[in-house]
Amino acid sequence: MSFWQNISTYFSSEYYTFWVVSIGAGIICFAAGIVGTFSYLRKRALIGDVVSHAVLPGVAISFMLTGVKDPLYFLIGATTSGILSIWLVDFIQSKSKLKPDTILALTLSVFFGIGIVLLTKIQHSGDAAQSGLDSFLFGKAASMTMHDVITFSIIALINTICIVVFLRAFSIISFDEEYAKSIGFNVKVIKSFLALLTVITVAIGIQSVGIVLMAALLITPASGARFLTNSVKKMLVYAGIFALFSGFTGVIISSSGEAMPTGPWIVVVLSTFTILAIFFGKEKGVIARMRIRKSNNIKINNENTLKTIYKLSKEGNESISRDQLINNQSITQFKATLKRLEKNQILSRVKESVILTEKGKLAAREVIRKHRLWEIYLSKYFNLDADHLHDDAEGIEHIITPEIEKHLITLLDRPEKDPHQSEIPY
Numbered sequence: 001m002s003f004w005q006n007i008s009t010y011f012s013s014e015y016y017t018f019w020v021v022s023i024g025a026g027i028i029c030f031a032a033g034i035v036g037t038f039s040y041l042r043k044r045a046l047i048g049d050v051v052s053h054a055v056l057p058g059v060a061i062s063f064m065l066t067g068v069k070d071p072l073y074f075l076i077g078a079t080t081s082g083i084l085s086i087w088l089v090d091f092i093q094s095k096s097k098l099k100p101d102t103i104l105a106l107t108l109s110v111f112f113g114i115g116i117v118l119l120t121k122i123q124h125s126g127d128a129a130q131s132g133l134d135s136f137l138f139g140k141a142a143s144m145t146m147h148d149v150i151t152f153s154i155i156a157l158i159n160t161i162c163i164v165v166f167l168r169a170f171s172i173i174s175f176d177e178e179y180a181k182s183i184g185f186n187v188k189v190i191k192s193f194l195a196l197l198t199v200i201t202v203a204i205g206i207q208s209v210g211i212v213l214m215a216a217l218l219i220t221p222a223s224g225a226r227f228l229t230n231s232v233k234k235m236l237v238y239a240g241i242f243a244l245f246s247g248f249t250g251v252i253i254s255s256s257g258e259a260m261p262t263g264p265w266i267v268v269v270l271s272t273f274t275i276l277a278i279f280f281g282k283e284k285g286v287i288a289r290m291r292i293r294k295s296n297n298i299k300i301n302n303e304n305t306l307k308t309i310y311k312l313s314k315e316g317n318e319s320i321s322r323d324q325l326i327n328n329q330s331i332t333q334f335k336a337t338l339k340r341l342e343k344n345q346i347l348s349r350v351k352e353s354v355i356l357t358e359k360g361k362l363a364a365r366e367v368i369r370k371h372r373l374w375e376i377y378l379s380k381y382f383n384l385d386a387d388h389l390h391d392d393a394e395g396i397e398h399i400i401t402p403e404i405e406k407h408l409i410t411l412l413d414r415p416e417k418d419p420h421q422s423e424i425p426y
Helices: 003-009 013-041 047-066 071-095 100-123 146-165 167-175 177-182 187-209 211-225 232-254 262-280 286-312 322-327 334-343 358-382 386-396 402-411
Strands: 347-350 353-356
Touching: 013 047, 013 146, 013 167, 013 187, 013 211, 013 232, 013 262, 047 071, 047 100, 047 187, 047 211, 071 100, 071 187, 146 167, 146 187, 167 177, 167 187, 167 232, 177 187, 187 211, 187 262, 211 232, 211 262, 232 262, 262 286, 286 334, 286 353, 286 358, 334 347, 353 358, 358 386, 358 402
Parallel strands: none
Antiparallel strands: 347 353
16 A cells, blocks of 8 residues: 555544544644633633633533533533632632632632532432533543534634734733733723633533643643743744644544543643753753853853952963962862863963953953942942942842943943942953
8 A cells, every 4th residue: 555545544534533533632722722821821820720620510500400411501501600710719819818829729629529519419310311421520532523623613713813802911911910900901801801711711622621631731831832932922822832733642642542541641742742841942941041050150150260360460461370360269160261261362371370361351351340330339329338249249240231331330420449449440
């Protein structure tokens, strides 16, 4: 059988269910990933857990009232129960001194407990129509139909359109609600609308992936995307892509063997993406931060060594011995620091002595100038005693940019001496 014949088999009627489930899982994951980004940014990661657990009583009550498993009735009941849980969280938070995580945990446990009690009562009622209600607990992705895919697509489209239209409002309230109020936004309405989108997304997807997994789909994509960018727009794109691809890949893996649950595999794949983003994120990843920290340590070591050489060599005009330099400072990896400075043409080494180049003298004066300017700034504007200035300036001198230095010189009227009466080298 040729390559193209192998490929074509996956588009035959035999694989219809596979593609329905794959596409449906990817779409609902995408919808949850983008709307859950704002829950993550608002530091309300547990709200996904609360909503996904809180819809259970609504589903159970809607079945008890109607006696049929109608998706529309389930959606109405789940949405009502979910919105009630969010309102209750906000109400308790505004009226009590309980911590937010305590309120979320209490609300989650109460609603979920009520839901379990109601489900248990239904299961012991003898009603034959109750079969399958337990799928709301653990999900049953394999039972997706084309009707579900269409429904998921509509929800994903609504979420996308609403986020594009209200992106600025959602972003501002996610970071600073008081500022949002000050520029005229109706924060309560925006928060309620965002909560409605979240609840509807959870209510639609929960029967396919289950309560616990739906909560993961709301938060995990955003938590991974956060390590890749500082832009809300890019974060939404990354979260959506992570979620979409994880949904599709999870279905593929689960269909490759027997007794391979779809929902958990989706979360496993999504968690793998998140872990990779946490470690390898270009801007905020663990490895990137380690590189930045290492680079900063090298810069500090270089500048401290340079400053010491400048002072001991009478402003860089004389050579000094390496032994003399080592005896006057405690800098780790001293030999490596000298080697870097020599490579950058900051200093020259002659046998056992070192001397600053012209480039080195300029660099040393720059570090000392920033140090002494900052001492003057602290003394003038913070009224710190002279004996408290050095340590503070010692730390800040390495991070003062040329722009800040120019501003300090202008602000301080180009001073000639620092509070210790040492000249400022220009």
